[in-house]
Structures are given as structure tokens and as C-alpha cells.
Amino acid sequence: MTEAGQEQIMCPVCGGPVIIDNKDKVNRCQYCASPVLGPSQSRDCVNHPGVLAKEVCHVCGDLVCEKCMQKRVGEYGGKLLTIVNCQKPSCIAESEWAKPLNEEYQKLANMDWADRIDNIILRITGFGAIVMMVFELLFFLGVLYFQYFTPWSMPEVRLVLGSSFVVGPFLMIPVSILVFCIFGNLLAAILLQSALQVYVPDRQLGAGVTLLVILIIEVAHLLFRGLFFGLLTLPNPYFLPLMIGAFLFGTVLVFIGSLMAIYVGNKKRIQLKKARIQLNLTLKKGT
Amino acid sequence: MIGVTQMTFGVFGLFASIGIFLGTFFGALGSIGYVYGMLLFGGVAFPCLVIGNYVDDLRRRAVAAQIVYSLIAVVLSGYFLYVQGISYYWGFPIFGNPDFGIAIGNIAAFIVASQSLIILYLLARWKAVAPPPGASVERDKTRARLLRSTHVPSPLEPALLAPDGSTLSPDEEQKILGVTKVVTEEGMAILCSNCNGATPLSKVGEDNTLHCDFCGVLLGVSSVFVPCENHKEYLAATTCNVCGKHFCRQCLTVQEPPVDERWEGSAVYLCKKCFEGRYRPAVTTASLVIPIDQLFSTAGSRFSRVGQLYRSFLGAYASGMKYLWRVPLELLASIGKSGGGNNDNCAGALILMVIVIIAIPILAGILMILGAIIIIPILFYAGLIAVTVEAAKIVSGTDFQSVDNARVRAIHDHRHPKVTESKLRPSVRVWEDEYRRASSEHRRLIRGIEAEKREHERRRRSREPSASFWRDEYD
Known part of the structure; x- marks a missing residue:
């Protein structure tokens, strides 16, 4: 009171x-x-x-x-x-x-229609990219485990520098595992960041295209890595199918998400362009 | 790092001065050794340990002292190099080696280079390393953490209030909160800001107020009768301050306001969309669209947490390296204990101390390189795990904390909940930093004004006797 x-x-x-x-x-x-x-x-x-x-x-x-x-x-x-x-x-x-x-432009540029689909795209690409990242992290550990804690070994690799200097498998095997896996992890990190960018209206289209390009590189890199490491000769019956399954699942998710992002992002771009033409507005530099 | 470097010099200086004292005491050096020992202790060990201990701690005077000290060291070492040359060395017999040499000229060159770098760094980053006069730096980690963690702004106590303003007992709280989930079926309702209960608008009195059906407090009614954009069954509490649309308490989050005298309230309300930085205001003049990216940045700092993680790992690594110094210290301590007047031991200790000055940096360098081969991949891996966890949080989208949820949490925990950040719009709370800066500036100004007032008052009082005199004379 x-x-x-x-x-x-x-x-x-x-x-x-x-x-x-x-x-x-x-x-x-x-x-x-x-x-x-x-x-x-x-x-x-x-x-x-x-x-x-x-x-x-x-x-x-x-x-x-x-x-x-x-x-x-x-x-x-x-x-x-x-x-x-x-x-x-x-x-x-x-x-x-x-x-x-500018209420008129605000109405024409309104992207409320995309809220739901953007949420879905973020979840799909984000989840797919997380799966890819987890895959990369486990793949790295898995290869290290099979190389150094089991009788299996990847094919011997040598680096010949000139006629007399040769770097043997003792050094080249860990270096090649490290380099290829770190590169794979980097690709997964870029993929993850691009996957999150699809939620930003202005970057959706670009992020979708980037996702697609990175995904293609990632798939090619994985195939090359698998063959280089000779994983087909791996005696463990679970590791390879599990890894390939996870990778495929993540790839499919990111692929679908990136296509959706490209489609919706392009639709938004056209919407904004039309609105500007309709109202005779120019785009300020830096936007 | 400057502090660690300087303290390393201090430790070396301490070793050397102790060694010289011991050597002199046991007759290995002439009595001039005491003077050298004192000079080394007073000129290197003590100042380096003291300044090094404070210089990284945002202390203006310590930074100034470091610059002056480094300058003196550069001048003296430079002069030494000029006189003796870089090839100058000391040779002495040790463990059967008749002419063991220490490159004193190289050490002097190292001192010139390292201290010059320290001076340049401190001068270049003066504003960052030396806080402005009057600025207060919180060094207590616990209190600093409390300062950093901000809470949801709210005028209410973190407890359920009774109509008379008193707080209810936990049992009464539970009783009320247990039934406020009931959604009214009598048309649009207003959500109580105390208990979140929904009271039908039909109960609004002629004076535009209503009593909450659940906790009984007297509520004012929002200025316009517009339903929430998302919940048509609830009267909008207020507008989102960013997009201007009407929302109920379930759809708004609250943050501290920007620092601006035109902003009257102590809170800013944002809907979920604006919280995530997806609103695009179409502000036009002749051209269009304000550069939204500059205001609602979404990228870049998202991975800053990973950077922090790397930094903390490297910090831990660096602090781990400090333990490296323990080995020679303990070694020397053991030699000191096994002494007892044997001159050979003393000479050995002295020589070992000098060797330590050369050997430790080399040993540290080797260990750091070896450590880096293992630690860097681990850091990289840990960083990627952190990125993945962050991404999972963003994708799960659970960071929006509505006003009514914050209220329930406050009542439940009996303390104001912490503000949650939007991972999608990390710059959303930039104004808080500005606010803190402005508050600090404001406090500084107030202190200045108060000091001025005190000075003015002091002067007035000092003039009073003469004023009384004139009054006495002419009144």
C-alpha cells in the first residue's frame, strides 16, 4: 500500500x-x-x-x-x-x-514468410555440419588408433627428395595422417560456419553456394583419404561402415540444406530487387 | 609475457648475486665480490622481480617503471657493448675444462634486444597496458567474474510479491505458481508481471487497472489494446523496441538499454526475431537501407570462444613452463645444503649458477618446441570440439529467455537470472560495454566535480575571517 x-x-x-x-x-x-x-x-x-x-x-x-x-x-x-x-x-x-x-518498402521487403523455412534450413544444415564435424573428429582418432594400437597399418609412404634423401614411413605415416586429418577438420569447420550463416537473410544465398562447394571438396577429400590410408583393408568390420554411414547422413543433410538455402536466398534476392525497382530506390554502398 | 620475461631476468640476477656472495664468502673471489653481489641484487634481481610481478597487472606505475628500467638496461648494456665489443667473454676452469667461456657480449646484446622490444611494445600499446588515471581495476578474480556476469534487468525482488508489496513464503509462492499455467477462456487476457498468471481483460476496472486473479497485485493496463503478434489470446504487454511490433511477456526478452539520454527506461525489450538480429528496418531517404551489418553483425566473433579457449590453453602451458625454473632452484638449494665450508662446492655452485643463465633458456626453448608438437594438435582438436558444442547450442536455439521465463526462474532460484546471449547476434549487447565505459567516465566526472566543490568550500572558508571583518566594520 x-x-x-x-x-x-x-x-x-x-x-x-x-x-x-x-x-x-x-x-x-x-x-x-x-x-x-x-x-x-x-x-x-x-x-x-x-x-x-x-x-x-x-x-x-x-x-x-x-x-x-x-x-x-x-x-x-x-x-x-x-x-x-x-x-x-x-x-x-x-x-x-x-x-x-519506409512502410511501403518494409512491406515489400518483408521476409516474415521465410522465418519458418529459415529455421528449418538452419537446423538441417547445422545438424548435418555438426555430424560432419563429429565424423571428422572421430575419424582422426580412429585412424590414429588403428595405426598405432592395432597390428593394421596403412601402406608405407616414402617421400623422395632428390636422389639420395628419402623420408621413410616412420615419419611420413604420422605426418600424412596429421596433415590429411587436419585438412579434413578444417573443411568441416568451414562447413560448420557456413551452415550457421544460412540463418542470416543477407548471407543465405552466399552461404548456400559456399556449403555446396565445400561439400564437394569434403567428399572428394574423404574418398582420396580413405584410399590413401587403405581403409578398405581395415580388419574391423564396424569402423568403416559406421564412418561412411555417418558421413553420408551428414552429407545428405548439408546437401539438402544448402539447396534450400540457395533457393530461399535467391527468392529473397529477387524480392528485394523487385521492391527496389518498384519504389525506384537505389542500394546504398556498404549494405 | 613481459612480466614473466622480466621476472626471469630477476631470477637469473638473484642466482648470480647469491652465487657471487657465496663465492666471496668462501674465498673464491676477492672482497670486491660483495660489491658486485650487491650491485647485481640491487640493480637486476630486486627491480626485475618487483616490476615483473606488477607490470602485466594493468598498473600504470609499474608499466612506467618497466619502461624506465628497460631504458637504463639498454643504455648500460649498449655502453658495455661499445666498450668491450660483442666478442667479450669470461673464461674459467670447470670440471676439467681449462677454459670454459661465457659469452658476456652476447648476453649484453640479448639484453639490449629484449629490453628494446619491451620498450617498443609498451609504448605502442600504452593505452591497453596502462589504465588511465583514476580508472579502477578489479584484480580479485571472483569479484571480476561477478562484474562481468550481468543479470536480467528487473525492478522486482526475486520472489513473488503479495498485493501489499511484501514477499510471499515459499509455500505460498508454489501454490500460486502451480495454478498460473491455466489459460483463461474468457477472451483476451493480460499476463501478470508478478506471477505470470493470465487474468481476463473483462476484469479491467473503470480506472484501467485490474487485480491479478492469482497473486492479487494491482496491474496497470498496457496503453493500447493490441493482441500479441504470436499469442492472440494475450494482450500485448509492450512493443519490441527494435521492430516496434506488439508482443506479450512470453515473446519478449529484456536487456539493459543503450547509453543515450533520450532513452528513458531502464530496459530494452526485444522479440525473438530482433534478438537474433533478423529484423531489417527499411529506412529510406533518397537511397535506402541503413547498413545493417554494421549494427547487427552476425559473423566473425562467433568463433571467438575458440580463440579464448586457445588463449587459456596457451596460458596454462606458459604457467606450466614456470615450473621449469623449479628444477635449477631445487638443485642449487641442495648444493647449498651440502656446502659446509668446502671451497670446491662453492666454486661449483657459482659456476653452475652462471651455466644456468645460459642453459635454462636453451632448455626452455627445446622443451617448448617439443611441447608445441604435441600441444598444438591437442589445442586444435580441443578448439574444434568447442566449435562443435557452440554450433550445437546455436542449432538447438535455446538461448532466447523470455521475460516471463526469467521471472519464474528468479522466483524459483531466489536470485535474478543471468542474461543469455544470442549466439546468432553476438554484438547485441555491445552497448553494455559502452554503458560501463560511460558509467566509469560519469563517476570520474562526479569525483572531479565533488573535488572541485570541496576545494571551493575550503577556499570559501579560508576567506570567511576577512569577510567577517568587513561585515563587522560596515554592517
């Missing part, structure tokens, strides 16, 4: 205290500054009685309908935040520092 015996009104957003200064205008929460209706305030637009208000003018606090408001994007401390002002000249003048939102 307050000192006057009245109950404290809580902000419906954050729970902070709301002090009633205006009975017929919005009052702001003392903590988060969210607008709360005054005790005798109408919920209608101040200019159109009978029409339910949609927004609050951030300058004068009047409730306004869609016809009476302007949405602007203003920079607060380096971040773009949206504000709303009414059509009163004083309120417009007070909001001049923020740039009006």
Missing part, C-alpha cells in the same frame, strides 16, 4: 511502479518507461473516437491509430530502435532526428 492508502500500480511489463501523474493520458512505468493507461483515459485514437488506438506517441503520449502515426527508426547508443510519433507538427519536429520507416 502507498502512503495515501492506495495500492501501488504495477507495470504490466516489468512489474515496476507506475505513478499516476496524468488521468487522461498515458503514464510511464518508473522502471522501464512502458506506457500504461491513465485511470480515465479512453482507449481510442485521440483523433478518431471509436477507433481503437494502435500506438502511443513517444513525444506527447497521445494514443493514435494507424492513420495518425509515423514510425521512425532512431539510433540510440549505436543501436537502431523503433519509435512512434503522432502527426502533430511539434511531435514531428521533436522526432526529426530519427529516420521515417
